[in-house]
Amino acid sequence: MKDHKYITLERIIKNGFINFGRNVWLAIAAIAMMAITLTILLFAIIANSTFTHTISDLTSHIDVVEYLKDSTTQQQVNTQLKQLKALPNVASAAYTSKVDALKTYEQQNANNPTLLAAISETDNPLPASITIKPVDPDKLQDIQDFLNKPNQKALQSDPTSYSGDRKAAIDNITAATHFFQQAGIIGIIIFIVISMLIIFNTIRMAIFNRRDELIIMRLLGASTSYIRGPFVVETMLYGAAAAAISLIVVWSLFKIASSTLQASSLGLLDIGYSNNYFSRHSVSILTIQLMVGILIGAASSLIATRRYLKFNRQ
Amino acid sequence: MILLDRVSKTYNRRGPALERISLHVEPKEFVIIVGPSGAGKSTLFKLLTREEKPTSGKIIVGGIDYEHLQDRDVPLLRRKIGVVFQDFKLLNNKTVYENVAFALEIAGITNAEIKHTVPKVLDVVGLKGKESNYPLELSGGERQRVAIARAIIRQPKILIADEPTGNLDPKHAWDVIKVLEKINKFGTTVLLTTHNQEIVNALKRRVVTIRDGHIVSDRAVGQYKNT
Numbered sequence: 031m032k033d034h035k036y037i038t039l040e041r042i043i044k045n046g047f048i049n050f051g052r053n054v055w056l057a058i059a060a061i062a063m064m065a066i067t068l069t070i071l072l073f074a075i076i077a078n079s080t081f082t083h084t085i086s087d088l089t090s091h092i093d094v095v096e097y098l099k100d101s102t103t104q105q106q107v108n109t110q111l112k113q114l115k116a117l118p119n120v121a122s123a124a125y126t127s128k129v130d131a132l133k134t135y136e137q138q139n140a141n142n143p144t145l146l147a148a149i150s151e152t153d154n155p156l157p158a159s160i161t162i163k164p165v166d167p168d169k170l171q172d173i174q175d176f177l178n179k180p181n182q183k184a185l186q187s188d189p190t191s192y193s194g195d196r197k198a199a200i201d202n203i204t205a206a207t208h209f210f211q212q213a214g215i216i217g218i219i220i221f222i223v224i225s226m227l228i229i230f231n232t233i234r235m236a237i238f239n240r241r242d243e244l245i246i247m248r249l250l251g252a253s254t255s256y257i258r259g260p261f262v263v264e265t266m267l268y269g270a271a272a273a274a275i276s277l278i279v280v281w282s283l284f285k286i287a288s289s290t291l292q293a294s295s296l297g298l299l300d301i302g303y304s305n306n307y308f309s310r311h312s313v314s315i316l317t318i319q320l321m322v323g324i325l326i327g328a329a330s331s332l333i334a335t336r337r338y339l340k341f342n343r344q
Numbered sequence: 345m346i347l348l349d350r351v352s353k354t355y356n357r358r359g360p361a362l363e364r365i366s367l368h369v370e371p372k373e374f375v376i377i378v379g380p381s382g383a384g385k386s387t388l389f390k391l392l393t394r395e396e397k398p399t400s401g402k403i404i405v406g407g408i409d410y411e412h413l414q415d416r417d418v419p420l421l422r423r424k425i426g427v428v429f430q431d432f433k434l435l436n437n438k439t440v441y442e443n444v445a446f447a448l449e450i451a452g453i454t455n456a457e458i459k460h461t462v463p464k465v466l467d468v469v470g471l472k473g474k475e476s477n478y479p480l481e482l483s484g485g486e487r488q489r490v491a492i493a494r495a496i497i498r499q500p501k502i503l504i505a506d507e508p509t510g511n512l513d514p515k516h517a518w519d520v521i522k523v524l525e526k527i528n529k530f531g532t533t534v535l536l537t538t539h540n541q542e543i544v545n546a547l548k549r550r551v552v553t554i555r556d557g558h559i560v561s562d563r564a565v566g567q568y569k570n571t
Contacts, residue, residue, distance in 0.1 A: 246434075249433065250450055251419040252450035253416075254419070
């Protein structure tokens with residue numbers, strides 16, 4: 031019995047491959063549409079990862095800098111560091127003395143003698159500071175409240191910096207990411223539906239072309255799965271072909287982008303990172319593409335054969 | 345072997361195609377069903393192969409009561425009944441060999457067994473040497489013998505031949521009838537419909553006449569009566 035099932039399965043798969051070869055021209059529209067769907071899916075995955083990476087990259091650079099008066103004692107500094115570190119949204123707090131600030135300034139401007147001369151002429155004008163890295167840059171209120179207390183204000187020489195411009199950029203990217211995610215999901219759904227409709231039509235034509243053969247198969251006692259199976263195998267192959275085409279297209283686009291567009295980023299999209307992500311995850315991307323393609327193919331043909339082969343009238 | 349008990353079949357918006365017919369066919373019998381076009385012969389065969397379900401009545405074939413037959417078991421039933429059609433129903437893009445092998449392939453028979461069985465059956469129907477031909481390269485009689493080979497290759501207990509000689513000239517018609525007689529001699533029950541008076545009268549077999557959906561005569565050694 032097991033042998034029979036194995037032989038039947040083998041023949042279903044073999045016939046699926048034969049039908050695929052026979053109908054590949056008929057199926058070109060279906061394969062093309064699936065390839066577009068999978069390409070959109072692939073871009074959505076890569077863009078999502080790239081935007082997430084950009085946000086986390088920018089977020090890690092967000093910090094709050096408190097500038098201290100020269101009169102602040104080391105003891106006051108230590109107390110403040112301790113209090114700051116106790117706040118839940120503070121990841122780290124580091125003290126930079128006047129001397130260190132000057133050293134950093136000199137290093138940063140080593141190639142600019144004018145700026146260096148301006149500093150050396152006076153007694154070090156740079157204030158000591160405390161750099162605070164927040165856990166969540168969206169929730170700076172706690173830190174702000176703490177630094178605005180009158181006893182803290184008394185220690186500050188200049189207004190505290192909250193990296194306001196960076197925050198605005200991050201908000202923009204986050205909004206763009208949400209938009210692309212939603213647009214991506216809607217786009218993918220629309221294209222999956224279109225792909226499935228085209229596959230339905232392809233299968234319907236294939237059934238129509240082979241109706242004599244199917245009628246004879248049924249009269250000779252072919253089981254439902256023996257008749258339906260090859261159609262399902264055939265459309266799974268459409269899915270696999272579409273996945274391969276989609277990957278080749280995306281891979282070629284990255285190749286062209288990196289060789290002709292010298293820029294490493296395109297607006298918000300960091301092409302260098304995208305390319306890296308694509309190379310690093312090529313195996314899992316291939317797996318996802320194949321699985322989605324095969325799933326769309328199998329689901330469409332199962333519905334199409336159920337609808338058009340009319341097994342209920344057996 | 346075959347039992348029909350007060351079987352009726354009514355299609356929508358038309359009168360009954362068959363009305364309360366009862367028929368009993370013994371194993372290894374050779375029964376000829378005759379009657380004018382539209383009498384209900386094809387409906388009777390469609391009921392036996394379960395292409396159609398009866399509106400009422402009982403059908404039992406080879407011990408299988410159709411009333412309790414699930415849709416998923418229909419393919420198994422059809423593998424037990426060989427069917428030959430007037431229009432052959434061969435696959436023109438497959439060779440003679442492939443057409444006959446096809447019946448075994450769908451039943452999950454091994455390739456080795458197929459290779460062993462097909463030439464033997466082609467020999468029985470007199471088509472040795474025609475294995476590589478396509479149906480359109482054959483005469484009508486030869487095509488019908490391919491169809492018979494395909495129908496008997498699974499050694500069915502029952503063979504239903506619906507007007508197998510309808511499209512053939514007398515010589516080829518007789519070739520086909522001789523093959524059917526040979527198969528019957530091997531022990532297969534044969535149900536044959538034909539319009540060919542000469543064949544019916546020469547065979548000297550049981551003849552069941554159907555007219556307007558009723559069995560009007562059933563004789564052990566019947567004659568074709570023109571109406």
